[in-house]
Amino acid sequence: MATFQRAHVQRLLGLLREDGRRRLIAITGPRQTGKTTIARQALAALESSDIAWRYVAVDAPPEAGPELQPGDTHSWPEFRESADAAGRAFAGQRDARWLSGIWEQARHAAERSPGGAVLVLDEIQDIPDWSRTVKGLWDQDQATGSPLRVVVMGSAPLQLLFGLGERLVGRFLSLPVSHWSLAEMVSAFDCSMDQYLFFGGYPAGAERWDEEDDWRSYIEDGIIQRNVERDILSMVRVDKPALLSNLLELGSSYSGQILSYNKMLGQLQDAGNTTTLARYLQLLSGAGLLAGLAKYSSKAHRRRASSPKLNVLNTALMTAPSGYTFDEARADRSFWGRIVESAVGAHLHNTRAPGVRIYYWRHNGSEVDFVLERGPRLTAIEVKTGARRRAVSGMEEFERRFKPTRTEVVGTGGVALHEFLSEPAGYWLEDRV
Numbered sequence: 001m002a003t004f005q006r007a008h009v010q011r012l013l014g015l016l017r018e019d020g021r022r023r024l025i026a027i028t029g030p031r032q033t034g035k036t037t038i039a040r041q042a043l044a045a046l047e048s049s050d051i052a053w054r055y056v057a058v059d060a061p062p063e064a065g066p067e068l069q070p071g072d073t074h075s076w077p078e079f080r081e082s083a084d085a086a087g088r089a090f091a092g093q094r095d096a097r098w099l100s101g102i103w104e105q106a107r108h109a110a111e112r113s114p115g116g117a118v119l120v121l122d123e124i125q126d127i128p129d130w131s132r133t134v135k136g137l138w139d140q141d142q143a144t145g146s147p148l149r150v151v152v153m154g155s156a157p158l159q160l161l162f163g164l165g166e167r168l169v170g171r172f173l174s175l176p177v178s179h180w181s182l183a184e185m186v187s188a189f190d191c192s193m194d195q196y197l198f199f200g201g202y203p204a205g206a207e208r209w210d211e212e213d214d215w216r217s218y219i220e221d222g223i224i225q226r227n228v229e230r231d232i233l234s235m236v237r238v239d240k241p242a243l244l245s246n247l248l249e250l251g252s253s254y255s256g257q258i259l260s261y262n263k264m265l266g267q268l269q270d271a272g273n274t275t276t277l278a279r280y281l282q283l284l285s286g287a288g289l290l291a292g293l294a295k296y297s298s299k300a301h302r303r304r305a306s307s308p309k310l311n312v313l314n315t316a317l318m319t320a321p322s323g324y325t326f327d328e329a330r331a332d333r334s335f336w337g338r339i340v341e342s343a344v345g346a347h348l349h350n351t352r353a354p355g356v357r358i359y360y361w362r363h364n365g366s367e368v369d370f371v372l373e374r375g376p377r378l379t380a381i382e383v384k385t386g387a388r389r390r391a392v393s394g395m396e397e398f399e400r401r402f403k404p405t406r407t408e409v410v411g412t413g414g415v416a417l418h419e420f421l422s423e424p425a426g427y428w429l430e431d432r433v
Contacts, residue, residue: 004184004188005041006034006177006184008027008038008175008177009042009045011175012025012027012151012175013042013045015149015173015175016042016046016149016151017046017051022116022142022145022148023149023173024138024149024152024172024173025150025151025152025172025173025174025175026151026153026172026174027039027151027152027153027175027177028153028174028177029176029177029178029288030178030227030288030313030314031226031288032202032204032205032222033177033180033202033203034180034203035153036122036153039055039120039153043118046118050115051113052109052110052113052115052116053117053118053119054106054120055120056102056120056121057123058094058121058123058124058126059094059122059126094126094127095127095128096127096128096129096130096132096133099121099127099130099134099137100137102119102121103119103137106148106150107141107146107148110146110148111146113147116148116149117147117148118151119149119150119151120150121150121151121152122153122154123153123154124152124154134150134152135171138150138171178288178350178351179201179288179313179314179350180202180203181421181422182196182201182347182418182421183421183422184201185206189203189206191206191209193418194326194330195209196343197315197336197340198315198319198326198329198330199215199315199326200219200314200315200316200317200319201314201315201316202218202219202223202314204218204222205218205219205316215320216320219316219317219320219321220321223316223317224289224317224320224321227287227288227289228241228244228245228248228287232244232283232287238280238283240276243268243276244280247264247268247277247280247281247284248289249321250267250268251284251290251292251310251312252312252318252322255310255311255312255318255338256309256311256339256341256342257309257310257338258307258308258309258310258360258362259307259310261277261278262274265277285313288314289312289313289314289317290310290311290317291311291313291349292308292309292310292311293309293310293311293345293358293370294308294360295309295359296361296371296373296402303359309360311349312346315339315342315343315346318338318342319339333385333386336385337385337386340383340385340417341369341383341385343417343421344369344370344381344383344417344420345369347420347421347425348370348372348381349425351425352424352425353424355375356374356425356426356429357372357373357374358370358373358425359371359372359373361380362394363401366394366397366398368380368381368382368394368398369381369382369383370383371398371404372425372428374429376405377429378402378403378405378406379404379405379406379408380395380399380404380406380407380408381409381410381428382395382407382408382409382410383409383411384410384411384412384413385412386412395407395409405429405431406428406429406430406431406432408428
C-alpha cells in the first residue's frame, strides 16, 4: 500500500508541471478516499525538480510548525529560520489574516524559485469564509502574473464544494477523487472480488478486514457519523437532523431498491414532507454516501416526479450497518445479489464523466436496473446473479419503447462482473468493438 499510487497522482503532477500555467486546483471527493495521500505523493515527486513546494494542514496544531520540502532549497529561505520564528508565524487563529500571510510567503518563494512554487492547503474549509479570501488572493496573482500554483482540498466534500461554487466559479480546475475501484483495491491490497463487494472501497478499512467488529466501527463512526455530523450538519441548515441520519440508514438498508417518498414517510419518524426528503437525499449524494436515481423517461418532468432507486455509493455503507458478517452475507444469496447490484450502481455513479446521467426504468412489472444517457446515446444495463434469474422481458420492453443504442447484461449470461467494474461508465455508452 505504501508504494501504491492512484492515477490522480500523475494527473496532478502534470498540472503542477505545466509551463507558463498558473493553476488553482481543487481536489474534491468523499471522505477517506486518499486526497491527502494523492497530494503528498505528487509533492514528493517534485523533490528533484526546480519547483518549490509547501504543504500546509490548516487543522494542524500551531506548535507543529510549517512543513517545507522545496525542490530548490534556497528558493524558500524564510521557512529555514529558527524554530521560534516558525512558531510565531504559525501561532494564533487560523483565519483570513493567517491565510493571507501564508499565501504572501508562497508568492515570494514562487518569485525566487526557477520553476515557481506550489502551495497546498489541506482542510481549507476550517478557515472561516475561506472562499472569499482565496478569491481575492487568486485574483491578485492573476493580475500580477505570480508563478504560484495553489491546491486546495479538504476532508469535508460538501463544505469544499459549497465554497468553490460560492465565489470561485470559473477560477478553479477540479480534480475529482472518487471511491476506490475494484482494480485499485486489488492492486493495493490483493483483495478478492467478494472482499471488495462486501468491505467496499475504503483503503483505510482494508487493514481491519480480519477484525470485522473493528472494521464495522470504522465505517459507522469514522465514515457515516463524521460525514453526517461534520460535513452536512455543521454547514448546511438541516431542520430535522435526526431525519437526515434516519434517511441514510433507511437508504443503506434498501440499497438497490425503488422506494417512493410516500413509503419513506411511512417508515421515518418526524419525516416532514417529500420535498424535505428529496433535498436531504441530494445532500447525502453530495457527501458521497447515498444516491437516489430517477426513473428514466423521455420527458424531464416525469423524471423529477419519479420514485427514487436508492443506491449506496460505497457498498461498505450498506454492509457495515446490516449486521451481516462476510460469511453470512455470501450465504444469503438474496442479500448478496443486492450487494452486487449496488456495487454496479456505485461504480457507474462514481466513474461517470460530466454529461453522463444514470437512471433506472420500470413500467407495469418490466424493469431495467440502470440506464445511462449522454446526449443521444442510451444504454440499458441489467444485472443478473445466481440469486436473480429474472427474465429479460424488461430489457426487451425498454428496447421496444426507447430504441437504446446499446444494451448490456452484467453477470450471469453477460459481461463478467469484474470486467464491467474495470471500465468507467462512459465506456458502456460507446459502440461495441
